[in-house]
Amino acid sequence: MMASKLLAVTQKDLKLLYRDKGGFFFTFIFPIIMAVFFGSMMSGSGGMKGISLQVVDADQSVISQAFIDKLDAAAELKVVLTDEATARDTVRKGKAAAFLILPKGFGDAKGNLFSGETATVQLGVDPKRSAIKGLLQGVLMSYAAEDMQSAFTDTDKFVDQIDKSLAEVRQARDSGEFADNDKADRMLEFLDQLQEMVDTDSFNNTSSNESADGSTDEDSGFNGFQPLIIETHDISVNRDGPPSGYDVSFPQGILWGILGCLSAFSLSLVSERNQGTLSRLLVSSANRSTILAGKALACFLTIIFIAVCLLLLGKLVFGIQIRQPDLMLLSLVAIGFCFSGLMILFSVISKSEKAAAGITWAAMMLMAMAGGGMIPLAFMPAWMTPVSQFSPVMWSILALEGPMWRQFSLVEMLPVVAVLFGIGIAGFLLGVRLFKWQSSSA
Amino acid sequence: MPDILTLDQVSKQFDQTNVINQLSFSVREGEIFGLLGPNGAGKTTLVNIMTGLLNADQGVVTLFEKYAPGDNFARANIGCASQSLALYEDLTAEENLQFFGKMHALEKSALQTAVSETLAVVGLEDRATQRVKEFSGGMKRRLNLAVAILHKPKLLILDEPTVGVDPQSRNAIMESIQSLSDQGHTIIYTTHYMEEVEKLCDRVAIIDKGRLVALDSVNGLVQEYGKNHQIRYSQNNKVFTVDTDNPLQKIRELLDSEQQSAISNLSVQSPTLEQVFLNLTGHELRD
Ligand SMILES: Nc1ncnc2c1ncn2[C@@H]1O[C@H](COP(=O)(O)OP(=O)(O)OP(=O)(O)O)[C@@H](O)[C@H]1O
Ligand SMILES: [Mg+2]
Numbered sequence: 174m175m176a177s178k179l180l181a182v183t184q185k186d187l188k189l190l191y192r193d194k195g196g197f198f199f200t201f202i203f204p205i206i207m208a209v210f211f212g213s214m215m216s217g218s219g220g221m222k223g224i225s226l227q228v229v230d231a232d233q234s235v236i237s238q239a240f241i242d243k244l245d246a247a248a249e250l251k252v253v254l255t256d257e258a259t260a261r262d263t264v265r266k267g268k269a270a271a272f273l274i275l276p277k278g279f280g281d282a283k284g285n286l287f288s289g290e291t292a293t294v295q296l297g298v299d300p301k302r303s304a305i306k307g308l309l310q311g312v313l314m315s316y317a318a319e320d321m322q323s324a325f326t327d328t329d330k331f332v333d334q335i336d337k338s339l340a341e342v343r344q345a346r347d348s349g350e351f352a353d354n355d356k357a358d359r360m361l362e363f364l365d366q367l368q369e370m371v372d373t374d375s376f377n378n379t380s381s382n383e384s385a386d387g388s389t390d391e392d393s394g395f396n397g398f399q400p401l402i403i404e405t406h407d408i409s410v411n412r413d414g415p416p417s418g419y420d421v422s423f424p425q426g427i428l429w430g431i432l433g434c435l436s437a438f439s440l441s442l443v444s445e446r447n448q449g450t451l452s453r454l455l456v457s458s459a460n461r462s463t464i465l466a467g468k469a470l471a472c473f474l475t476i477i478f479i480a481v482c483l484l485l486l487g488k489l490v491f492g493i494q495i496r497q498p499d500l501m502l503l504s505l506v507a508i509g510f511c512f513s514g515l516m517i518l519f520s521v522i523s524k525s526e527k528a529a530a531g532i533t534w535a536a537m538m539l540m541a542m543a544g545g546g547m548i549p550l551a552f553m554p555a556w557m558t559p560v561s562q563f564s565p566v567m568w569s570i571l572a573l574e575g576p577m578w579r580q581f582s583l584v585e586m587l588p589v590v591a592v593l594f595g596i597g598i599a600g601f602l603l604g605v606r607l608f609k610w611q612s613s614s615a
Numbered sequence: 616m617p618d619i620l621t622l623d624q625v626s627k628q629f630d631q632t633n634v635i636n637q638l639s640f641s642v643r644e645g646e647i648f649g650l651l652g653p654n655g656a657g658k659t660t661l662v663n664i665m666t667g668l669l670n671a672d673q674g675v676v677t678l679f680e681k682y683a684p685g686d687n688f689a690r691a692n693i694g695c696a697s698q699s700l701a702l703y704e705d706l707t708a709e710e711n712l713q714f715f716g717k718m719h720a721l722e723k724s725a726l727q728t729a730v731s732e733t734l735a736v737v738g739l740e741d742r743a744t745q746r747v748k749e750f751s752g753g754m755k756r757r758l759n760l761a762v763a764i765l766h767k768p769k770l771l772i773l774d775e776p777t778v779g780v781d782p783q784s785r786n787a788i789m790e791s792i793q794s795l796s797d798q799g800h801t802i803i804y805t806t807h808y809m810e811e812v813e814k815l816c817d818r819v820a821i822i823d824k825g826r827l828v829a830l831d832s833v834n835g836l837v838q839e840y841g842k843n844h845q846i847r848y849s850q851n852n853k854v855f856t857v858d859t860d861n862p863l864q865k866i867r868e869l870l871d872s873e874q875q876s877a878i879s880n881l882s883v884q885s886p887t888l889e890q891v892f893l894n895l896t897g898h899e900l901r902d
Contacts, residue, residue: 181717185703185710192705449701453762456666457718458691612668 178459182467183474190437190475199433200479208419208426208483209491224305225251227260227272234280241275243316250312264299265579267571271298271309283317292317293402300578310403339365420494423487424573428566430479431508435516436533438472442520443529461612462605468520469513469601476509480573493577500576500586507593508569514600515565521604521611568592616643617680619770619801620665625674627660627825634660636825637674642770642803647796649816650805653896657825658805659698662774665803666695679769691719694768696760698775698805704748708739708758711747712765719766729765736791737761738784753780760788764795771795772803777811789815809889819888823896833888840894841886848881850874 190196228244230237245252253269260272274295283292294313298306339361346357445451454464484501487493495501519536523529572589575581581589618641627635634657642648652658663669664676667685682689702711709730716726734740737757747755760776773792777785789811796802796815804816812819813833820830829836844862848855848869859865862883869878 178718178720181714185706185714188710189703189705448704449697449699450703452663452668452697453695453701453715454718455668456690456693456695457715458687458720459718 175460175463179463179467179470182454182459182464183471186438186441186468186471187474189441190471193437196433196437196440200430200437200475201482203433204426204430204479204483205486207429208423208487210422224271224309225253225269226309227255227263227269228252229255229257229260229272229274231257231277232275232279236280236283237275240279240283240316244273244313247312247316261297264297266581266585267299267574267579269299270305271296273297273313291402293404295404313403419487419491420574420578423483423491423493424570424577427480427483427573428569430483431476431512431569432533432537432566434472434475434479435512435519436530436537438468438475438513438516439520439523439529439533440526442468443523443526446524447526455612461608465517465521465601465605465608469517472513472516473509476512477505480505480508495577496580497576500581500583501573503586503590504569504572504576507590507597508572510597511565511569511593511600512597514597514602514604516600517604518600518607521607565593565596568596616645618642618677619644619679620803621675621677623675623677625661625664625671625676627657627664627669627672629660634825635664635671638822638825638827639674640820640827640830642801643818644801645796645799646817647792647802647804647815649812649819650803650822651807651809651812651819651892652822656822656896658822659774660825661822662695662697662772662803662805665772666690666693692769693772694763694766694770695772696763696774696776698778700755700759702747702755702758702762705746707744707746708734708750708761709743711758712761715762716765721766729767733761733765736764736794738787753784756780757784757788760791764791768800770801770803774805775807776804777806777808785811809887809892813888821892821895828895829891836891837886837888840891841888842894843886843890845884845890846881847884849879850877854880 190200226244228241230241241252241254244250255263257274260269260274263269264272274297276293276295279292279294296306296309296313298309342357342360346354346361442451445454455461484493484495488495515536519533520529523532568589571579572586572593575586575589620642622641623639625635625638626633638661650658650661660669664671665678665684667683667689676684678684678686678689679692703714706714712730712733713726716729721729731740731743734743737760739754739757739761742750742754747758750758756776756779760773763771763773776792777788780788792802792804792815804812806812816833818830818832819836821828821836829840831839842860843858844860846857846859846862846865846869857865866881866883869875869881
C-alpha cells in the first residue's frame with residue numbers, strides 16, 4: 174500500500190523531470206559537456222601554487238633537515254613531514270599531491286659533492302595530478318642546485334674540494350671500487366675540466382648561468398652529473414601509466430550531473446508547494462514520509478542513471494578505467510543515497526522557488542569548490558583543504574575514483590562510503606523531521 | 616442524520632489577528648452545505664482547517680464523529696477541490712487523475728474505471744491524453760474538481776469550484792455535484808455565486824470576518840433576514856428602485872399619487888439571498 178504510493182510519487186517525479194526541458198538539460202546534457210570539455214582541457218597541464226607535498230626524512234641528518242627547510246620555505250610547496258607509509262597512503266587517497274622520500278645516506282651523498290654518489294630522492298605524484306610531476310621535479314632540482322651553487326661560489330673551498338675529489342676518485346678507480354669504469358672515467362674527465370675552468374677564471378659566470386636555469390637539463394654542461402637524482406614513482410598501482418584527463422573529468426562530470434539533479438528535485442517540492450499539488454498530496458491518504466521517500470527515490474534513480482550513463486560513455490568513448498565495477502556499484506549507491514538525502518533537506522527548507530534555487534546553487538558552489546568539483550584540490554589555497562573534508566562532493570569524487578584507478582580495497586572504500594551514507598541519512602531524517610514540524614506548526 | 620463534521624469554538628490567528636473567530640456549526644451527513652462570505656471572510660482558511668492543512672489555534676474539529684482533521688481515516692474519506700488549481704501541468708489529465716488516485720490507494724482496475732468515469736462526469740473524456748498546460752482555465756477547473764471526486768469520498772469540500780468557468784461548464788459542474796449528492800455524498804460548497812447556493816444548498820452558513828453570521832436553509836435565511844422587497848418602476852423615462860418591508864402599501868402610495876399615469880414597468884422583487892448576504896455583511900468592499 175505504502176510502497177505503491179511511494180512508487181507512484183517516484184514515477185510521477187521522473188516523468189515530470191523528463192518532460193521539463195530545462196531540468197533535463199542540466200541533469201543529463203550539461204554534465205556530459207562538462208566531463209568532455211574539462212577532460213580534454215585537463216589532458217594538457219597548467220601552472221600551480223602550493224602543491225601539498227608529504228615529505229619523509231629517512232636520513233634524519235642535518236643536511237636532509239636543511240633541504241627540507243628549504244623546501245618548506247618555498248612558495249610552490251606546502252610541506253608536511255610524515256612517515257613513509259602515511260605519505261604513500263595520503264597521496265594514494267588523493268589527500269596530498271605528492272610525496273618525497275629522502276632516503277638514508279641522502280646527507281652523506283649531498284654533503285660530499287664529488288663523492289661520486291649523487292643524492293637520490295624518491296618522488297611519488299598523484300597520477301590525477303600528473304601535470305604537476307614535471308613541475309615538482311623542476312622545483313626540487315632547482316633547490317638542490319642552489320645548494321650546489323653555494324658550494325661552487327666559494328672558490329677556495331671549491332678548489333680544495335675538486336682536488337680532494339679527484340684524488341678520491343682516482344684512488345677508488347685504481348682500487349677497482351667502481352663497478353662502472355665508464356662512469357668513473359667520465360667523472361674524472363669532468364673534474365679535470367672543472368679544474369681548467371676554475372683556472373681560466375671564467376668559472377663564476379658560467380656556473381651561475383647553469384644553476385639559474387634550474388640545472389634540470391641532463392644534457393647541459395654538467396654531463397652525467399646532477400644535483401639530485403629523482404626517482405619518480407607512479408602512485409596507485411597504476412602500471413599502465415597515469416590515467417588521462419578524462420579519468421579526472423568524468424567523476425567531476427558525474428558530480429555536476431548529480432548537483433543538477435539535486436537542484437531539479439529540490440525545486441520540484443517547492444513548485445509543488447506553490448502550485449498547490451503538495452497540499453493535495455498532504456490531504457490524500459499518503460503519509461508525509463512516503464511522499465518525501467518517493468521523491469528521494471526518484472532522485473536516487475536519476476543519480477544512478479546519470480552516473481552509469483556517464484561512466485559508460487567515458488569507458489566506451491574516452492577510455493576511462495573502471496577497475497573494480499563491484500566497488501563502483503557500492504560507490505554509486507552511496508553517492509545516490511547521500512545526495513537524495515541532501516535534496517530532501519534542501520527542498521524542505523526552501524519556501525520559495527527562488528530560495529530553493531539560491532540554496533541549492535550556493536550549496537552546490539560551496540561543495541563543488543571545496544570538494545574539487547571545479548578546481549582540482551591541488552590548486553586550492555591551503556585553508557580550503559580542511560574545508561573540503563566536509564564536502565560531500567569531495568567524498569563522492571573519492572568514492573568514484575577509488576574503484577576507477579585509485580584501486581581502493583573494500584576496507585579503504587568503507588569509510589568513504591560510510592560518510593556518504595551518513596550524510597544521506599542525516600539529510601533525509603532531518604528533512605522529514607522538518608517537514609512534519611512545518612505541518613504541525615501550520 | 617448524524618453530523619459528519621462538527622466545529623466547536625474554532626479560532627485561528629494569522630499575525631495576531633483572528634481570521635477565524637470562535638466558529639461553531641455542524642454539517643449533516645448527505646446535505647449540501649453552503650459556505651458564503653465576502654472576500655477574506657476566512658472560508659479558505661476554514662476549509663484548510665477541515666482538511667488538516669492548517670491547525671486550529673483554539674477549538675475542536677471533529678470529522679466522521681470521532682476523527683480529527685489529518686487523521687488517516689479522515690484523509691482517506693475527504694475529497695477537496697482547492698480554490699487555487701492544484702494540478703501537474705506537465706502531466707495529462709489522465710495522468711493527473713491516475714496519480715492522485717494511487718495516492719488515495721485506488722488499485723489498478725478500480726483506478727482505471729474511476730478515471731474514465733470521472734473524466735466523463737466533468738466532460739473531459741476526449742481531452743484525457745492532453746497535457747494540462749494546454750487546457751483552458753475552465754477545463755483546468757473541471758479537472759481540479761475531478762481529482763477531488765475521483766476516489767468517491769464521503770465528504771467533498773469544494774472551494775469555489777466554478778470560478779472562471781462559462782455557463783455551460785458551470786451547469787455541467789453543478790449537475791455533477793447534484794448527482795454526487797444524490798448518491799449520498801456530503802458536500803461543503805464555497806462560492807460567491809448566490810444562484811448556485813439557491814439552486815444547490817440545503818443549508819447555508821454566512822460568515823464574515825471569521826464569525827458565523829447566520830445559518831439556515833435558503834428560505835429560512837430569506838424569511839428571517841430578507842426584510843425588504845424591491846419595487847422598480849419607470850417614470851418619465853427614468854428608472855427608480857425603492858426598498859420596502861411593506862410592498863403593498865408602497866405600491867398603493869405610488870398608484871394613488873398625482874403622477875400615477877406616468878408610471879410604467881412596475882415590478883416587485885421579493886427578498887433574495889443576495890440581499891440577505893449584503894444586509895448581513897454590509898456593503899463596504901473587502902480585501
Ligand atoms: N497564510 C496566511 N498568512 C497570513 N494571513 C492569511 C494567510 N492566509 C489567509 N490569510 C488572511 O486570512 C483572511 C482570510 O483569508 P481566506 O483566504 O480564508 O479568505 P476567503 O474567505 O477564502 O476569501 P476569498 O473569498 O477571497 O477566497 C484574509 O484576511 C487573509 O489575508
Ligand atoms: Mg477563499
